[in-house]
Amino acid sequence: MKNTRREFLKLAAVSAIGVGAGRLGFLGDAPAHAGPLPGVANFEEGLKAKHWGMAIFTAKMTPELIEKCRTACHTEHNVPDIPGNKNIKWFWGASFEESFPTEHGHYLSEEVEHREFPLLCNQCETPMCVKVCPTQATFQRPDGIVMMDFHRCIGCRYCMAGCPFGARSFNFQDPRPFIKHFNPHFPTRMRGVVEKCNFCAERLAIGKMPMCVEAAGGALVFGDLADENSDVRKVLREHFAIRRKPDAGTSPSVYYIL
Amino acid sequence: MLEKALKGSPRYWGTLIALGMIVLLGLGFWLYQLTFGMKITGLNRDVSWGFYIAQFTYLVGVAASAVMLVLPYYFHHYKEFSKMIILGEFLAISAVVMCLGFIIVDIGQPQRMMNVLLNATPHSMLFWDMVVLNGYLFLNIIVGWTSLQYFKNDMTPPKWCKFLAFVSVIWAFSIHTVTAFLYAGLPGRHYFLTAIMAARFLASAFCSGPAILLLLILFLRRLTGFDPGKKAINRLAVIITYAMCVNIFFFLLEVFTSFYSNMPGHIAPFQYLFTGIDGHDMMVPFMWTAVVMGLGCLVFLIPTPVREKTPALVIGLIMLVIASWIDKGLGLLIGGFTPNPFETVTVYAPTVPEIMISLMVFAMGGIVLTVLWKIAVEVRVEVEGGNLSMVPPPAAEAE
Ligand code: SF4
Numbered sequence: 001m002k003n004t005r006r007e008f009l010k011l012a013a014v015s016a017i018g019v020g021a022g023r024l025g026f027l028g029d030a031p032a033h034a035g036p037l038p039g040v041a042n043f044e045e046g047l048k049a050k051h052w053g054m055a056i057f058t059a060k061m062t063p064e065l066i067e068k069c070r071t072a073c074h075t076e077h078n079v080p081d082i083p084g085n086k087n088i089k090w091f092w093g094a095s096f097e098e099s100f101p102t103e104h105g106h107y108l109s110e111e112v113e114h115r116e117f118p119l120l121c122n123q124c125e126t127p128m129c130v131k132v133c134p135t136q137a138t139f140q141r142p143d144g145i146v147m148m149d150f151h152r153c154i155g156c157r158y159c160m161a162g163c164p165f166g167a168r169s170f171n172f173q174d175p176r177p178f179i180k181h182f183n184p185h186f187p188t189r190m191r192g193v194v195e196k197c198n199f200c201a202e203r204l205a206i207g208k209m210p211m212c213v214e215a216a217g218g219a220l221v222f223g224d225l226a227d228e229n230s231d232v233r234k235v236l237r238e239h240f241a242i243r244r245k246p247d248a249g250t251s252p253s254v255y256y257i258l
Numbered sequence: 259m260l261e262k263a264l265k266g267s268p269r270y271w272g273t274l275i276a277l278g279m280i281v282l283l284g285l286g287f288w289l290y291q292l293t294f295g296m297k298i299t300g301l302n303r304d305v306s307w308g309f310y311i312a313q314f315t316y317l318v319g320v321a322a323s324a325v326m327l328v329l330p331y332y333f334h335h336y337k338e339f340s341k342m343i344i345l346g347e348f349l350a351i352s353a354v355v356m357c358l359g360f361i362i363v364d365i366g367q368p369q370r371m372m373n374v375l376l377n378a379t380p381h382s383m384l385f386w387d388m389v390v391l392n393g394y395l396f397l398n399i400i401v402g403w404t405s406l407q408y409f410k411n412d413m414t415p416p417k418w419c420k421f422l423a424f425v426s427v428i429w430a431f432s433i434h435t436v437t438a439f440l441y442a443g444l445p446g447r448h449y450f451l452t453a454i455m456a457a458r459f460l461a462s463a464f465c466s467g468p469a470i471l472l473l474l475i476l477f478l479r480r481l482t483g484f485d486p487g488k489k490a491i492n493r494l495a496v497i498i499t500y501a502m503c504v505n506i507f508f509f510l511l512e513v514f515t516s517f518y519s520n521m522p523g524h525i526a527p528f529q530y531l532f533t534g535i536d537g538h539d540m541m542v543p544f545m546w547t548a549v550v551m552g553l554g555c556l557v558f559l560i561p562t563p564v565r566e567k568t569p570a571l572v573i574g575l576i577m578l579v580i581a582s583w584i585d586k587g588l589g590l591l592i593g594g595f596t597p598n599p600f601e602t603v604t605v606y607a608p609t610v611p612e613i614m615i616s617l618m619v620f621a622m623g624g625i626v627l628t629v630l631w632k633i634a635v636e637v638r639v640e641v642e643g644g645n646l647s648m649v650p651p652p653a654a655e656a657e
């Protein structure tokens with residue numbers, strides 16, 4: 001099953017090249033800056049891990065840097081900019097209270113109290129969203145990434161009730177008119193389905209780091225949590241880090257260095 | 259027997275046409291939702307389930323409550339219920355139809371519904387809910403229809419039918435238990451995360467469902483003269499009263515656990531519902547209405563001399579239905595999603611289209627109920643020779 005899928009992807013990539021210069025008419029008008037579609041060679045360089053995870057140097061994540069990462073992520077993934085509370089968020093910033101509501105710290109250090117924390121899907125080890133999804137549209141890969149099949153999702157929003165972190169967004173309307181810079185390398189969604197951060201699985205597959213990690217310039221450290229020599233494990237060995245709502249039992253793979 | 263639904267008084271047809279008009283009106287709004295998406299609802303990123311799912315939950319309770327007639331009748335041979343039992347089963351059918359309707363209008367991609375079966379996922383409670391609800395629907399259709407058919411022909415229902423009736427009793431508990439499990443297993447939703455959720459659901463179902471049934475039956479008695487018998491009515495009223503007391507008791511257990519333990523996450527939903535948080539107090543008048551109605555209905559229901567007078571009984575039942583509906587049809591979902599995972603308040607209130615679409619589903623249930631009850635009453639008229647209240651139940655039916 002997996003093999004045929006990989007073959008198919010290769011084939012798709014090859015035929016895409018055949019179509020020419022990465023501009024596929026049916027995808028709409030690709031902006032000129034969108035590079036060529038990845039080819040077979042790119043997929044062979046794909047990054048692999050047992051358990052992808054992230055460590056965040058929260059002190060380095062200024063509001064400006066968070067905004068930069070947010071824009072990078074949202075542009076890469078065609079995340080629409082919808083005003084109001086029916087919005088879609090993959091990466092965003094929030095206060096300490098909102099990010100760690102179970103801490104209930106009365107006397108926070110002023111600096112932490114005013115710090116903005118980047119939030120994204122925690123890519124939990126035992127994700128509740130996967131457990132409750134009635135169609136397996138949300139599923140977990142062997143490398144830990146919690147992914148979504150937008151074409152299978154029935155939009156029941158059970159996963160949104162299940163996720164204790166508010167990491168998921170529902171397309172209450174057609175998102176396409178709200179996409180400012182269309183990226184032809186990533187699918188857009190239709191209305192009525194749920195979406196969230198996918199740890200840039202599509203970039204890892206061609207050997208690239210996640211978009212937000214690239215944009216953060218070292219403030220976000222990404223790597224294999226199962227490999228004790230990985231960057232992320234090294235960072236976690238040296239710095240004290242906490243996770244959001246660990247008592248919800250989902251075991252987040254995103255660590256916050258305070 | 260279906261032909262009995264095709265002949266009726268102008269009043270019967272008038273009812274169906276009125277309900278049909280509501281369906282058509284709501285259908286317009288549903289098409290609007292299908293075209294523009296669920297942005298026409300009051301739902302949002304933080305409160306992602308609302309009015310639709312709440313009505314679904316309430317109606318699962320109504321469906322399950324048929325068991326309050328079936329159980330005494332089949333397990334304890336309480337024959338007084340013989341005239342009501344078919345009405346209970348038919349109400350259950352219409353309630354399940356409405357449940358399925360509310361699921362369909364709630365999901366974002368209804369045309370992909372079958373994915374739940376194509377990719378059957380046993381670790382999802384929604385999958386099991388779909389299985390038990392559809393199973394319950396079929397059980398009630400088969401049992402209800404068959405026993406009515408045999409009653410019409412003055413015959414004893416077959417053994418397998420009785421067996422299925424037994425199964426339906428157990429099954430009724432399962433539908434509301436599984437529906438409670440939809441909520442009770444979610445970490446981080448403190449208002450839902452309680453071990454007695456299923457017990458609370460059943461208690462609230464067993465008072466509100468029979469209360470609705472009894473109100474409808476009393477209405478039917480006025481319209482058609484169909485009388486299920488004073489004894490049966492009184493007995494059902496007693497069952498309702500006990501269930502309501504248990505329901506209130508269970509709710510108080512939740513209040514104690516939350517406030518005595520002083521766990522912030524568990525207290526917050528109660529605060530939002532009963533006092534408001536940060537000035538967001540939209541739910542407060544509703545919840546206190548529920549408290550007043552819930553306690554008030556007991557004044558009419560507990561003293562036997564009061565309860566046995568029809569006007570007092572009706573007032574008590576109406577108060578009970580209002581209280582239980584606010585508790586389960588509004589408070590449960592809104593309290594479960596407020597405060598949101600960031601411990602802030604995102605206000606949710608259903609919009610007009612949302613309510614119109616809900617009315618459409620209710621009216622559909624109303625049509626199913628009207629037709630089924632019409633058939634049941636006509637059959638009884640035929641068997642008992644047109645005299646609905648005088649003739650004692652025939653011996654055949656007592657089996
Ligand atoms: S953060 Fe939420 S959406 Fe992401 S994996 Fe965990 S439970 Fe699922």
Ligand code: SF4
Pocket residue numbers: 132133134135136137138148152153154155156157158159160193194
């Ligand atoms: S909304 Fe989609 S992804 Fe979420 S639980 Fe339902 S089917 Fe699964």
Ligand code: SF4
Pocket residue numbers: 072073074077090091120196197198199200210211212213
């Ligand atoms: S890992 Fe990728 S998808 Fe997730 S927030 Fe970062 S850029 Fe977005």
